[in-house]
Amino acid sequence: MKQFILICIIGITMLILAIAIAVNASSNPFPLLGKMIIIDPGHGGKDPGAVVGDIKEKDINLAVSLILEEKLLNLGAIVYLTRSKDYDLATPGAHHRKRSDILSRVRVINNANPDLYLSIHVNAYNSNRWYGANVYFDDVNPKNELIAKTFQEGFKKDLKSPRSAMRVSHLLMQRLIKPPGVLIEVGFISNPHERNQMTKKSYQTKLANSITNSILRLNQEKSI
Numbered sequence: 001m002k003q004f005i006l007i008c009i010i011g012i013t014m015l016i017l018a019i020a021i022a023v024n025a026s027s028n029p030f031p032l033l034g035k036m037i038i039i040d041p042g043h044g045g046k047d048p049g050a051v052v053g054d055i056k057e058k059d060i061n062l063a064v065s066l067i068l069e070e071k072l073l074n075l076g077a078i079v080y081l082t083r084s085k086d087y088d089l090a091t092p093g094a095h096h097r098k099r100s101d102i103l104s105r106v107r108v109i110n111n112a113n114p115d116l117y118l119s120i121h122v123n124a125y126n127s128n129r130w131y132g133a134n135v136y137f138d139d140v141n142p143k144n145e146l147i148a149k150t151f152q153e154g155f156k157k158d159l160k161s162p163r164s165a166m167r168v169s170h171l172l173m174q175r176l177i178k179p180p181g182v183l184i185e186v187g188f189i190s191n192p193h194e195r196n197q198m199t200k201k202s203y204q205t206k207l208a209n210s211i212t213n214s215i216l217r218l219n220q221e222k223s224i
């Protein structure tokens with residue numbers, strides 16, 4: 001009898017605990033509270049990035065980044081953008097404008113030391129058949145591989161991207177940034193269908209949703 005009562009008490013306690021955990025998880029509206037995330041929209045100003053007709057990479061990068069910023073702020077994150085308008089970060093009159101722009105972004109991100117940074121770009125290739133959001137990472141931070149694979153899995157599920165996360169060591173910016181983070185190429189401007197999609201707010205929102213869900217997953221798994 002005593003054993004039966006003991007088992008009942010343990011059972012009820014576990015049930016109450018499970019309910020408490022479930023209620024807590026579902027009622028937390030700010031799961032990213034206190035997390036600092038830097039979004040780095042590539043190019044800007046005099047540097048349009050990849051261009052096809054009047055569609056410029058810099059505009060797509062910024063549009064996706066601004067939607068993403070709002071979503072992350074709503075989840076409680078502290079969010080900074082390396083640019084929030086149409087300009088680059090090169091020092092005025094810099095001899096090597098591109099290099100100066102990249103080094104400024106590196107400095108901003110390293111000094112802020114965020115929990116995560118995301119560089120947002122658009123891919124271009126010499127065949128118009130390639131498509132799909134693709135994530136690139138440098139091993140400079142040991143967390144980067146898992147982060148890249150998590151985003152890439154999200155793109156596969158949410159956007160049917162056929163690409164795989166790519167390890168790189170030749171990208172100056174990704175090599176020099178110490179905090180965890182990756183480069184996300186949200187699609188191929190060289191693919192007519194994807195180019196058209198990427199100019200639409202609905203598709204930009206889909207991209208931002210996929211990125212947000214992957215951040216939530218990484219946060220939940222304590223990977224960032």
Ligand SMILES: [Zn+2]
Nearest residue numbers: 042049121122
């Ligand atoms: Zn780019």
